[in-house]
Amino acid sequence: MKFPSPYTLNQIATIINAEYVGHEDFPVLGMNEIHVVEKGDIVFVDHPKYYEKALNCSASIVLINKKVDCPEGKALLISDDPFRDFNILTHFFKPFLRAHNSISTSAKIGNNTVIQPNCFIGNNVVIGDNCLIHSNVSIYDNCIIGNNVTIHAGSVLGSDAFYYKKRPEGFDKLISGGRVVIQDNVDIGALCTLDRGVTGDTLIKKGTKLDNQVHVGHDTVVGEKCLIASQTGIAGCVIIEDEVTLWGQVGVTSAATIGKKAIVSAQSGVSKSLEGGKSYFGSPAEEFREKLKQLAYLKQIPSILERLENKYAEE
Numbered sequence: 481m482k483f484p485s486p487y488t489l490n491q492i493a494t495i496i497n498a499e500y501v502g503h504e505d506f507p508v509l510g511m512n513e514i515h516v517v518e519k520g521d522i523v524f525v526d527h528p529k530y531y532e533k534a535l536n537c538s539a540s541i542v543l544i545n546k547k548v549d550c551p552e553g554k555a556l557l558i559s560d561d562p563f564r565d566f567n568i569l570t571h572f573f574k575p576f577l578r579a580h581n582s583i584s585t586s587a588k589i590g591n592n593t594v595i596q597p598n599c600f601i602g603n604n605v606v607i608g609d610n611c612l613i614h615s616n617v618s619i620y621d622n623c624i625i626g627n628n629v630t631i632h633a634g635s636v637l638g639s640d641a642f643y644y645k646k647r648p649e650g651f652d653k654l655i656s657g658g659r660v661v662i663q664d665n666v667d668i669g670a671l672c673t674l675d676r677g678v679t680g681d682t683l684i685k686k687g688t689k690l691d692n693q694v695h696v697g698h699d700t701v702v703g704e705k706c707l708i709a710s711q712t713g714i715a716g717c718v719i720i721e722d723e724v725t726l727w728g729q730v731g732v733t734s735a736a737t738i739g740k741k742a743i744v745s746a747q748s749g750v751s752k753s754l755e756g757g758k759s760y761f762g763s764p765a766e767e768f769r770e771k772l773k774q775l776a777y778l779k780q781i782p783s784i785l786e787r788l789e790n791k792y793a794e795e
Contacts (some may be wrong), residue, residue, distance in 0.1 A: 481657050481678040482510035483573055489541065489555050492522070495572055496565040501547070502555025511569055513699065515717055515735075521568070524562040561610055563645050567655045570679070574657035577603050577621065591629065594651040602638070608664070620676065626664035632692070635672040637662070641698030641716060643678060654678060656698065663704075669694065675716070685722070697734070709746070721756060731763075 490504035509520030514530075517523045524543040525534035534542050535551055543557040543565060550556050557563040559565045572739045583589075583601040590609035595601065600618040607613070608627035617631050620638025631637070637660045644651040658677025662668070662684045669692035675697040676682055684696070687705040694708050697716035702708070712726050715734040720726075724738050727746040734737070739756025749763030759768040766774075 481494075481512060481573065483508070486520075489557070492541070492569070493557055496543075496557070496559060496568050497775075498565060499558040500556060501550045501558065502541075506541070506555045511566070511573070512539070512679045512681075513717075514539070516677075516699065522557070522566075526562045526565040530584070563652065563654065568654040570657040574622075579603065584621075596633075614670075621658075622659045623676070624659060624661045626662055626666065626686075628665045629662055629668070630666075631668045632670040632672075634670050635668050635674075637668075637674045638676045639673055639764075641675050641678045641699065643716070657680065658699065660684075666690075669710070672696075691728075722758075 487508045488504060489500050489502050489506035489508060492508050494775055495501040507520060511522040514523050514534060514537050518538055519540055521539045522541040523534055523537060523539035525531055526545050531548065541555045541557060543559055543562045545559055545562050547558055578773040579602060582599065583595065584603045584605065586603050587601045587605040589607045590611065592609055593607055593611040595613045596615040598616045599613055602619060602621035604622045605619050608629065610627055611625060611629045613631050614633040616634050617634045623638045639721055640656040641654065643654040645654065652731055655676050656676050658679050659681050660674045660676050661681045663686040665687045667685050669687045669690050671692055672690055672694045673700040674682055674696045680699055682696060682699055683701045685702060685704040690708050691710040693711050695704065695713045697718065698719040699713055699716055700714055702720045703724065704719055706723060707725045709726060709728040709774055711729045714732045717735045718730060718732050719737040721738060721740040723741045725743045727744065729747045730744050730750065732750040736750055737753040738750065739754060742754050742758050743759040744750060744765055745761030748761045748765040751764040754765065760766060761768055762771040
């Protein structure tokens with residue numbers, strides 16, 4: 481998330497009532513999660529396990545819960561609760577705006593685009609030319625839809641990330657301030673849900689086709705010309721490269737990468753990154769031939785046990 485204009489370190493510290501390490505005029509350009517930060521961004525960290533990663537990432541400002549040595553060229557914001565203060569900044573820069581119409585007056589809708597009855601189109605949404613949005617679709621604030629996109633009934637674009645911090649009193653939600661971006665020639669089936677990024681974009685690239693009842697988690701990037709079949713669930717921060725096929729009821733764990741032209745068979749569970757150009761199935765998903773060998777060995781276990789029992793009986 482980039483700010484509408486540059487802020488200073490002192491201004492950001494004032495918003496969240498935090499101490500800082502660095503020059504008061506140190507420029508702050510935005511805020512992001514660690515996997516998408518750029519120079520000028522704030523990143524937050526609240527566990528010693530991740531201090532080194534945060535302090536050495538591309539972010540220029542680290543929102544942290546302990547005073548540490550500040551790396552050269554960076555600044556620190558010292559907070560007793562970085563998670564809370566990151567939410568405060570999200571609320572400040574991307575506040576919730578109540579809608580007053582089913583189709584916001586700030587939405588931009590392209591030529592020859594058809595929006596069927598009972599749809600909700602939020603604030604600052606952009607929809608390109610020649611799109612077809614079927615009934616009961618909800619497109620939350622700031623989403624971007626390209627040209628020649630079809631979205632079937634009941635789908636939701638821009639719902640919040642499933643991202644919580646466990647506290648003694650319950651779960652604390654990380655506020656979502658990102659977007660969903662759909663490029664040209666994408667088809668989205670009925671009853672799909674695409675969560676917006678926490679600070680960045682959830683992205684579906686050109687020519688990809690989603691079947692009915694597909695879920696795409698926050699900050700996930702789905703490449704060009706992918707096929708994703710019904711009831712597939714993709715967690716947050718996943719990268720799916722171009723021309724990947726995921727068949728029905730595939731589950732993909734957070735932060736996994738699935739390489740170009742990989743094929744994952746139905747009801748498989750992707751628990752780690754997979755190389756491109758190969759076929760996979762099973763849970764955990766493994767190369768197709770290797771999994772077949774394993775299944776063949778498993779089928780032999782009853783006959784092996786029977787032979788062993790007969791051998792011991794003869795003795």
